[in-house]
Amino acid sequence: xxxxxxxxxxxxxxxxxxxxxxxxxxxxxxxxxxxxxxxxxxxxxxxxxxxxxxxxxxxxxxxxxxxxxxxxxxxxxxxxxxxxxxxxxxxxxxxxxxxxxxxxxxxxxxxxxxxxxxxxxxxxxxxxxxxxxxxxxxxxxxxxxxxxxxxxxxxxxxxxxxxxxxxxxxxxxxxxxxxxxxxxxxxxxxxxxxxxxxxxxxxxxxxxxxxxxxxxxxxxxxxxxxxxxxxxxxxxxxxxxxxxxxxxxxxxxxxxxxxxxxxxxxxxxxxxxxxxxxxxxxxxxxxxxxxxxxxxxxxxxxxxxxxxxxxxxxxxxxxxxxxxxxxxxxxxxxxxxxxxxxxxxxxxxxxxxxxxxxxxxxxxxxxxxxxxxxxxxxxxxxxxxxxxxxxxxxxxxxxxxxxxxxxxxxxxxxxxxxxxxxxxxxxxxxxxxxxxxxxxxxxxxxxxxxxxxxxxxxxxxxxxxxxxxxxxxxxxxxxxxxxxxxxxxxxxxxxxxxxxxxxxxxxxxxxxxxxxxxxxxxxxxxxxxxxxxxxxxxx
Numbered sequence: 432x433x434x435x436x437x438x439x440x441x442x443x444x445x446x447x448x449x450x451x452x453x454x455x456x457x458x459x460x461x462x463x464x465x466x467x468x469x470x471x472x473x474x475x476x477x478x479x480x481x482x483x484x485x486x487x488x489x490x491x492x493x494x495x496x497x498x499x500x501x502x503x504x505x506x507x508x509x510x511x512x513x514x515x516x517x518x519x520x521x522x523x524x525x526x527x528x529x530x531x532x533x534x535x536x537x538x539x540x541x542x543x544x545x546x547x548x549x550x551x552x553x554x555x556x557x558x559x560x561x562x563x564x565x566x567x568x569x570x571x572x573x574x575x576x577x578x579x580x581x582x583x584x585x586x587x588x589x590x591x592x593x594x595x596x597x598x599x600x601x602x603x604x605x606x607x608x609x610x611x612x613x614x615x616x617x618x619x620x621x622x623x624x625x626x627x628x629x630x631x632x633x634x635x636x637x638x639x640x641x642x643x644x645x646x647x648x649x650x651x652x653x654x655x656x657x658x659x660x661x662x663x664x665x666x667x668x669x670x671x672x673x674x675x676x677x678x679x680x681x682x683x684x685x686x687x688x689x690x691x692x693x694x695x696x697x698x699x700x701x702x703x704x705x706x707x708x709x710x711x712x713x714x715x716x717x718x719x720x721x722x723x724x725x726x727x728x729x730x731x732x733x734x735x736x737x738x739x740x741x742x743x744x745x746x747x748x749x750x751x752x753x754x755x756x757x758x759x760x761x762x763x764x765x766x767x768x769x770x771x772x773x774x775x776x777x778x779x780x781x782x783x784x785x786x787x788x789x790x791x792x793x794x795x796x797x798x799x800x801x802x803x804x805x806x807x808x809x810x811x812x813x814x815x816x817x818x819x820x821x822x823x824x825x826x827x828x829x830x831x832x833x834x835x836x837x838x839x840x841x842x843x844x845x846x847x848x849x850x851x852x853x854x855x856x857x858x859x860x861x862x863x864x865x866x867x868x869x870x871x872x873x874x875x876x877x878x879x880x881x882x883x884x885x886x887x888x889x890x891x892x893x894x895x896x897x898x899x900x901x902x903x904x905x906x907x908x909x910x911x912x913x914x915x916x917x918x919x920x921x922x923x924x925x926x927x928x929x930x931x932x933x934x935x936x937x938x939x940x941x942x943x944x945x946x947x948x949x950x951x952x953x954x955x956x957x958x959x960x961x962x963x964x965x966x967x968x969x970x
Contacts, residue, residue, distance in 0.1 A: 436806045437799035437813060437851040441791040447820055448644055448679070451611045451636045452523035456678050460484040463654050463681035470685045471513045472699050480681070483517070490521035491604050492596030497552060497580065501526035501607065504548045504619065507665075508532035508541070508564055509556035510689035514584040515664045516674060518554050523636065524604065526611045530619045530631075531665040534559060534690075535933035539882070540629070542571040545578050548619050548631055548827060553581045559689060613637040619827050620667065622766045622873065629878070631827030632766045639667070642769040642821050643675025645793050647682070649774050650707065650734045650760050654681030657731075659708040661687055661696045667770035668738060668871075672762070673709055693717040697727040704731040708756075711739030711871030712746055713902055719749050734758035734777065739871030740903050741859065744785040751781070763788035763859065765873075767836060768843055769821040772797055773857050787856040788849075795819035797857070798842070799849055812860050815849040816842040865957050867896030867904045872935045874906065876957075879936055883908060886927055888916035893947055894938060895961045897970055907964045908938035909947060918943065940968055 448455060464481035471477075478486065499505060505527045507518050522529040530548045532541060534556075545553070555564045568581050582588040613636045621629035652658075658677055662668040677684045687699035697718055700708055710718070715737060718724065732755040737747070742761055750756040758777035761784055764770035775789035783789070791797045798806050799813030807813035822843045825833035837843050846863045867874045876894035883892045891911040896904035910919060921941045928937045942964060948956040964970070 435808055437809050437811070438806055439791040439797055439851065439855045441793040441795045441819075443794055445645075445648065445793060447637070447641050447794055449613055449637075450640070451608070451613055451615075452520065452617065452640050452675065453608045453611065455640055456487070456520055456523075457484065459678055459681050466654055466681055467657075467683045468678070469513060469516055470683060470703060472685065472687050472695065472703070473689065474513070476513055478513070483520075486517050487520040487524065488601070488604060489593045489596055490517050491524045492599040492601070493592040493594075494521060494525055494527060494552070494596070495599045495603060495607065496595040497592060499525060499527050499552060501611070502528060502616070503551045504528045504530050506530040506532050506545065506548070506550045506553040507555070508534065508536070508553060509584060510534045510559045511660065511664050511669065511686050512556070512584070512689060513686065514554070514589065516684065518584075519664070519670055519674060520678075523617055524608050526607060526615060526617070528616050528619055528633075531621070531670070533621070533665050533933060534562060534663065535935065537929075537931045537933065538567050538571050539931040540933065541567055542574045543628060544621055544631075545571075545575045547628075550575075550578050551580075553578060554584055555581055557583045557585050611636070613640075616824055618670075620665070620766050628881075630829060630832055633824045633827045634769055635824055637820055638769040638823065639671045640675055640679065641794070642667075642771055642792075643671045643673075644679040646672045646736070646762060646771050646774065647676030647680055649776060649792075650736065650758060651777055652676065652680040652682050652707075656680070656707055656733075657683040657685060657703055657705045659685045659687050659696060659699045659703065659705045661691045661714055662709050662711065662739075667764070667766050668709065668711075671769060672736060672738075672771065691717075693721045694723060697721065697724065697729070700729055700732060701727045706731055706733045708732065708735045710735070710737060712737060712742050713740075713870040715746050715750060716743075716901070719746065719753065724753075729754050732756050734760065736760050736762050738762040738764070738771075740868045742785060747785045748781070759784070761785075761787070761789055763857070764821075765845055767823045768817050768845075769823065772815075772817040772821065775856075783856055787852065787858050789857070790855045791857075792821070795821055797851075799851055804838075809851050809853055812848045812850050814863055815845045815847045815857070815859070817845065818842045865895065867894075867906060869896075869899075869904050869906070869935050870902040874936055876906070879906060879908070879932070879938065882928065882932060883910070883924070886919075886924075888912055888919055891947070893955055893957070893960060895957050895964060897940065897961060897964045897968065899939075899970075905940065906936070906938040907940040907942060907968070909942045909944050909960060909964075911944055911946070940964070942967060
């Protein structure tokens with residue numbers, strides 16, 4: 432293809448890592464054992480790489496003692512904490528498939544993830560903020576018969592599981608690790624489903640180890656770096672771009688708080704002399720607009736990554752001028768591609784860093800295609816497709832949905848409309864499907880609609896995204912009530928959904944209607960609904 436087509440291939444001068452996560456981690460331990468690996472600010476706990484490896488092995492042996500075989504699914508349901516990190520590497524070393532359970536999930540979503548993945552063992556926090564995980568696990572016990580055991584990481588359960596592992600010889604762990612291959616599945620992450628239920632993107636060692644490695648190669652990480660991680664571990668942003676990016680380079684991982692707290696993040700950057708910080712745009716906005724922002728010493732910062740949703744130019748400028756992040760980078764991707772496909776470089780100018788999502792990543796290909804699958808000329812919008820080592824193995828036990836997403840030639844169809852500039856840098860211009868991005872969380876209206884259909888008074892419902900200054904977008908539900916039903920407002924919908932849906936999936940606005948705008952062929956006109964919602968709500 433000529434350079435006039437919207438196609439690009441990434442550099443291949445740095446080879447892919449052809450090893451498992453466990454082998455890569457142990458290589459780092461051998462090289463940087465005495466360096467600080469992990470800091471949990473809230474508890475004051477610290478680990479060197481050698482100490483972290485020791486604790487990872489202890490848990491790995493405990494999981495073997497608990498009967499976890501290679502390929503078994505082990506869940507983690509907790510906010511950011513040291514145990515999350517230890518679990519991530521322990522499961523990788525024994526070839527168990529780690530299932531990330533979103534800390535915001537409620538009973539409906541949790542039991543679906545447990546059953547769909549065939550979860551055998553769950554490692555969970557007892558509670559966090561308004562989430563009583565233990566109560567939800569007990570409440571859904573009858574619905575989740577395959578779950579054999581729940582271990583609460585902040586109780587004596589954790590020590591008991593590790594004690595069980597003392598009977599497992601280290602050689603058994605070594606043997607298990609040696610038998611693993613880079614192509615083995617190691618992680619399932621649920622993405623909001625356009626079909627009403629989340630799909631389990633299944634990722635291998637090769638997928639996520641290399642993506643974490645190249646994301647941080649692009650921002651020039653070395654073992655001298657220290658990264659503050661306010662983004663959640665249950666997302667690729669936290670566990671791949673942060674954790675695996677750090678451990679593949681000997682970098683220090685710093686957990687500022689269990690959930691995002693702008694002041695705690697700023698304080699951690701200052702106190703730990705961090706050189707980098709990650710965040711979605713709303714996190715950077717929250718830090719920059721914090722009343723105490725100017726009082727923190729952020730002079731140690733050099734770089735970081737902003738991803739998750741489009742970056743406002745002013746926010747990026749302030750990252751560079753007021754936070755000292757002169758080498759800050761923008762990254763674009765999706766869970767199904769491990770996640771990053773495009774990224775800006777440390778030496779890119781402000782235009783590239785604010786008006787684009789960067790250029791194609793090493794060892795990957797990208798193209799923009801029209802509805803017929805033909806590559807469009809540069810400058811014209813088309814669906815962004817990506818191919819290479821980063822494309823997921825598939826959706827867990829869902830070959831049909833996998834075939835819809837990945838074509839016969841191995842291209843992952845992202846559903847995002849993008850353009851490629853003459854210089855190969857890309858920009859997202861819209862979404863083919865009506866996905867809503869609220870504060871970095873991808874929400875598919877169909878999932879919310881399916882849930883609201885279970886409300887006894889709802890006859891029909893359509894959900895659209897409407898603009899919001901703080902989160903980028905918020906959800907607005909258009910509801911047609913059953914005859915004779917009492918009026919339903921946003922508070923009523925919230926009351927119905929609380930405890931069953933994650934907070935960010937609960938519509939902020941409700942519009943009661945008699946009918947929906949339709950095309951001649953009977954399709955809902957969501958674009959018109961968005962426009963009318965903005966006018967109706969005065970947004």
